[in-house]
Amino acid sequence: MSEFKIVGKPIPREDARAKAKGELKYADDFSLPGMLYGKVLHSKYPAAKIISIDTTKAKQLPGVHAVLTARDVPHNETITRFGQSAEVGKGFEGLYRVLADKKVRFRGEAVALVAADTEEIAEEAAALIEVNYEPLPGVFDPVEAMKPGAYLVGEGDSNIICKFGCSQGDIKKGFAEAEVIIEDTYQVPFVDHAYLETEGGVAWIDEKEVINIRVGSQVIEHFRDVAEVLGLPHNQVRYIGTMMGGGFGGKEDITVETYLALLTWKTKKPVRLFYTREESILCHSKRHPFIMHYKVGAKKDGRLVALEAELISDAGAYPYLSPWVNLYATVNAAGPYCIPNVKINTYCVLTNNTFTSANRGFGAPQPNVAYESLMDELAYKLKIDPLEIRRKNCITTGKSLSTTGQVFNTYVALPEVAEKAWKALGETKKVEDKNKRIGRGLAIGLMSYGRMTFLHDTSRCYVRLESDGSVLIRSGIPDLGGGQVSLLCQIAAEELGVPMSKIRIYYSDTALTPLAGTTTATRQTYMSGNATLKAAREIKKRIIQKAAEMMNVNPEKLVIGEEKIIVKYDSAQYLPLLEVIKACNTEGIELFCEAQFKGPFTMVPDLSNIRGTIFPDFTFGAQAVEISVDIETGQVEVLKLVTCYDVGKAINPLSVEGQMEGGSIYGMGYALMEEVVMEKGVTLTPSFSEYIIPTAADVPEVEAILVESGGGLGPYGAKGIGEPSCSIIAPAILNAIYDAVGVRIKSLPATPEKIIRALKKHYFEGR
Amino acid sequence: MSTSRLLTQEFEYFAPHTLKEALDLLYKYKDEEVKILAGGTDLLVKMKTLDMKIDYLINLKEIPELKAVETNNQGLKIGATVPLSQLERREIIKEKYPALYEGIKSMAAIAIRNMATLPGNICNASPAGDTIPPLMVYEAQLRIVSKEGERLVPVEDFLRGVGETIIRKEELVSQVIIPAPPSNSGSAFSKKSRVKADIAKINLAIWLEREGKTCKDARIVLGSVFIKALRAKRAEGLLKGEMVSKELLTQVARQAAEEIKPIDDVRSTAEYRTTLARVMVEDTLKLAWERAGGELEG
Numbered sequence A: 001m002s003e004f005k006i007v008g009k010p011i012p013r014e015d016a017r018a019k020a021k022g023e024l025k026y027a028d029d030f031s032l033p034g035m036l037y038g039k040v041l042h043s044k045y046p047a048a049k050i051i052s053i054d055t056t057k058a059k060q061l062p063g064v065h066a067v068l069t070a071r072d073v074p075h076n077e078t079i080t081r082f083g084q085s086a087e088v089g090k091g092f093e094g095l096y097r098v099l100a101d102k103k104v105r106f107r108g109e110a111v112a113l114v115a116a117d118t119e120e121i122a123e124e125a126a127a128l129i130e131v132n133y134e135p136l137p138g139v140f141d142p143v144e145a146m147k148p149g150a151y152l153v154g155e156g157d158s159n160i161i162c163k164f165g166c167s168q169g170d171i172k173k174g175f176a177e178a179e180v181i182i183e184d185t186y187q188v189p190f191v192d193h194a195y196l197e198t199e200g201g202v203a204w205i206d207e208k209e210v211i212n213i214r215v216g217s218q219v220i221e222h223f224r225d226v227a228e229v230l231g232l233p234h235n236q237v238r239y240i241g242t243m244m245g246g247g248f249g250g251k252e253d254i255t256v257e258t259y260l261a262l263l264t265w266k267t268k269k270p271v272r273l274f275y276t277r278e279e280s281i282l283c284h285s286k287r288h289p290f291i292m293h294y295k296v297g298a299k300k301d302g303r304l305v306a307l308e309a310e311l312i313s314d315a316g317a318y319p320y321l322s323p324w325v326n327l328y329a330t331v332n333a334a335g336p337y338c339i340p341n342v343k344i345n346t347y348c349v350l351t352n353n354t355f356t357s358a359n360r361g362f363g364a365p366q367p368n369v370a371y372e373s374l375m376d377e378l379a380y381k382l383k384i385d386p387l388e389i390r391r392k393n394c395i396t397t398g399k400s401l402s403t404t405g406q407v408f409n410t411y412v413a414l415p416e417v418a419e420k421a422w423k424a425l426g427e428t429k430k431v432e433d434k435n436k437r438i439g440r441g442l443a444i445g446l447m448s449y450g451r452m453t454f455l456h457d458t459s460r461c462y463v464r465l466e467s468d469g470s471v472l473i474r475s476g477i478p479d480l481g482g483g484q485v486s487l488l489c490q491i492a493a494e495e496l497g498v499p500m501s502k503i504r505i506y507y508s509d510t511a512l513t514p515l516a517g518t519t520t521a522t523r524q525t526y527m528s529g530n531a532t533l534k535a536a537r538e539i540k541k542r543i544i545q546k547a548a549e550m551m552n553v554n555p556e557k558l559v560i561g562e563e564k565i566i567v568k569y570d571s572a573q574y575l576p577l578l579e580v581i582k583a584c585n586t587e588g589i590e591l592f593c594e595a596q597f598k599g600p601f602t603m604v605p606d607l608s609n610i611r612g613t614i615f616p617d618f619t620f621g622a623q624a625v626e627i628s629v630d631i632e633t634g635q636v637e638v639l640k641l642v643t644c645y646d647v648g649k650a651i652n653p654l655s656v657e658g659q660m661e662g663g664s665i666y667g668m669g670y671a672l673m674e675e676v677v678m679e680k681g682v683t684l685t686p687s688f689s690e691y692i693i694p695t696a697a698d699v700p701e702v703e704a705i706l707v708e709s710g711g712g713l714g715p716y717g718a719k720g721i722g723e724p725s726c727s728i729i730a731p732a733i734l735n736a737i738y739d740a741v742g743v744r745i746k747s748l749p750a751t752p753e754k755i756i757r758a759l760k761k762h763y764f765e766g767r
Numbered sequence B: 001m002s003t004s005r006l007l008t009q010e011f012e013y014f015a016p017h018t019l020k021e022a023l024d025l026l027y028k029y030k031d032e033e034v035k036i037l038a039g040g041t042d043l044l045v046k047m048k049t050l051d052m053k054i055d056y057l058i059n060l061k062e063i064p065e066l067k068a069v070e071t072n073n074q075g076l077k078i079g080a081t082v083p084l085s086q087l088e089r090r091e092i093i094k095e096k097y098p099a100l101y102e103g104i105k106s107m108a109a110i111a112i113r114n115m116a117t118l119p120g121n122i123c124n125a126s127p128a129g130d131t132i133p134p135l136m137v138y139e140a141q142l143r144i145v146s147k148e149g150e151r152l153v154p155v156e157d158f159l160r161g162v163g164e165t166i167i168r169k170e171e172l173v174s175q176v177i178i179p180a181p182p183s184n185s186g187s188a189f190s191k192k193s194r195v196k197a198d199i200a201k202i203n204l205a206i207w208l209e210r211e212g213k214t215c216k217d218a219r220i221v222l223g224s225v226f227i228k229a230l231r232a233k234r235a236e237g238l239l240k241g242e243m244v245s246k247e248l249l250t251q252v253a254r255q256a257a258e259e260i261k262p263i264d265d266v267r268s269t270a271e272y273r274t275t276l277a278r279v280m281v282e283d284t285l286k287l288a289w290e291r292a293g294g295e296l297e298g
């Protein structure tokens, strides 16, 4: 590929200036005259029958405009979707219930909605709603919930939402051949997305009777789902997405949009509704806890011969995206290893806990904790170096995924990233304190980017070259703060040979911007990047064609750059871009284009044995850490953290590094401290004084190593990095703890309390 | 559901400019729901998230006489509304009262310390308050004033339990008085928390007075291990008048860990706190002893 001018350069992002100056208008920075304030009344029980709801007193309170219950919702029960347009059948679609009806399934479930003149009145009115509950026993442990006769969370006859499997080879034969077998159970907890910006927005009805919802959402395609709840045509609901203060999967499901739409529809006034931090933690989705039972068999030389795993995940009270998350977990369950005999079974179970759904990594981080701990265990048992055992077993170019059999024909960077990450730890740090033990850990992994191929994913983008040489882009792309919007600008600037300052972009509007699909599944660089590339290249082709005519040279001889059309090898010969634009405009040549990019399409797989191509491609990475563990306090300090991924091509290296560093810290919190503690469905960690995440002061030295193989499916060979970046660090830290003090923590988070307890046990039992 | 976004209740707000005015107001409303506001970093959180009825709120931050810090060779007198971030910048605190300096530095982030005050931390009476163990080991006293007079109360006697103190509704704390420590003494603070800016799992302060190789006097106070900051008196007893050695410090630390009465909560477990207390007391004893000019043998 030729030299890049803008792509691949560490340049300031399109949104950087407004954010730095505090000028960007997030969802919360917006109001309308006469706006009402919405409030949700949440269930106080995790499991209860609703005997009656009396809204009389609430409605009588001066300043209250609406009090709504399930009865007021035109279609209170629909289906959870996440923006897909292909039919995928029953296996994946769960019940989406707007307001609790007859029965509540979790503490924090929405029971009623209020709109009032002020937030204070709304709050007071919510407290005046009299809900008569009859508490029910509920079930809070997925293993209990799976048993016959268990309390039924929903209306169905089983709490099991889905059961997936995949296998290859002959598992019995595999274990018979094994010379060493290790078996263990690993557990990971509920965690919160903990974005800076909680869920919220403002809705109003315009003069065309369209419900406009200005909201932070990763999936603006939910306008269709909201329309269905209200029984309105799809084109009567419009999402205007804002730049987000973080999404991490938490804004992938509908959050408050249906509530906003209902309240504005009933009152005919603008309504604003924002979750408090407590509501965000108590009432919205969490990452799935998993119980993972693994058995792995190997030869004495470390070669893997068999892997069997049973994964049970807690869906909480409603399915939301649980089936999808479990599909990811199933496909990822055997990790990035070549194993001839594999058998995976995954169960996803309803309980009366807060519901779980998408969270950065989407089912990939959980099994990674299990299999990378096991690989480490195996390495110690067989006295093989942690890098060596991974090198020996990992997938390489041309090999296939051991769960689905999907073959990798492009470069598989696993050996390279593993070596680079491990080497980058450098010299062992010296510590003075005699109680502090140094340890190192390595983990590798893979995660898909782009949606499951049977979802038939597409994205669109509109690009227009203005008569003065400026560029306008319209894309439905939602930006979570990851730089999604800026990326499209960079691609258009590169292709059309104009500086970033000449690009203007309109994004995330279901009425006015071409739908770009969801900012989920680490798909936007790949999907919308390609759509933008396609649109921009189409315009470029027309410009070059025209310039070639004007200069009387072969179009192949021309390149575009610095607002000029230049003859290759003779930069003195050129035409200013502006002149070519003028000529095109005079002749009516279209300098705009809306292009669609299509991912590969496949059929819905057999869910009992998922085989074949499920994802377009994967990103491969490795993480290594050096830590110290205080043997007297159990305190872990991460001294150095290395993150190394093959990102294909870093379109903006600063953004990519930002993702890799941020992802590492996200995963470090998972490893060491984060846990939404639920006791019989009651959240004991409802705010940031109980739910602890790493602060800036806790961030260690992070080294991000970018491998750029150019082998990705995205523009210029880019791969996705957003989710993969957080999916591997946790086991690297667990492995380092083992290396430092000889105890293996098998349930996250690895708190000092757990480490000390394990150390005492280790000491007394002599292991 | 509690909400951290809203201050829903209505109350009357006063920002008096003299101490007298403030005391008159407190006296006037002493039989009503009246509250003092200093930095507000505890109070506002509580007003938003707990069912707390307040009819009158009196802000002390506009009163010039409460903003002063007086130093002389007797010690330090700190006005009630001096923000913690100002205290941490004073050389004298860093030099003479290192446990207090370290306690303040360990608290929250700078934004909070720019608002928060010492009396706020004490009157809030959290078992985990980070300035309390240091103030207790320095034998700090509170000047408590009301319209009718004033009294001096040691911090140790001021606290009664979780959120409970002996202050009366017509009173306020106007000053924190910390005596000058003798020259042969040393002190230190230690804290363990889940992340850097966090409430303590355990905090503690130790003050030792040295006479040659002997520990003449000792004060050991631990926080977050009981309903209020706890003095490990038997541990202190093991030290007083004894020749200091590594073995002795280990023994003292064991004793301190036996005296505490921790519980399981969201931040930690009783079991872990006991382990931690022993380790932290031992390390902090060593540091305080070194700071007192002592050496350790054996």
Ligand SMILES: Cc1cc2nc3c(=O)[nH]c(=O)nc-3n(C[C@H](O)[C@H](O)[C@H](O)COP(=O)(O)OP(=O)(O)OC[C@H]3O[C@@H](n4cnc5c(N)ncnc54)[C@H](O)[C@@H]3O)c2cc1C
Pocket (backbone or CB within 6 Å): B035, B036, B037, B038, B039, B040, B041, B042, B043, B044, B045, B060, B080, B106, B107, B108, B109, B112, B115, B116, B117, B118, B119, B120, B121, B122, B123, B124, B128, B129, B130, B131, B167, B171, B172, B173, B174, B197, B198, B199, B200
């Ligand atoms: C994010 C955050 C982090 C925190 N981290 C820590 C931490 O790490 N360690 C820690 O110890 N604390 C911490 N706190 C708690 C708090 O900041 C401290 O307790 C602080 O010292 C309180 O001081 P203030 O001036 O803000 O008190 P205020 O909130 O103004 O008052 C607290 C209480 O004291 C009373 N009061 C205040 N001044 C007087 C007076 N002069 N006379 C009589 N009564 C008075 C008030 O009426 C109220 O009841 C944290 C708080 C927040 C919000």
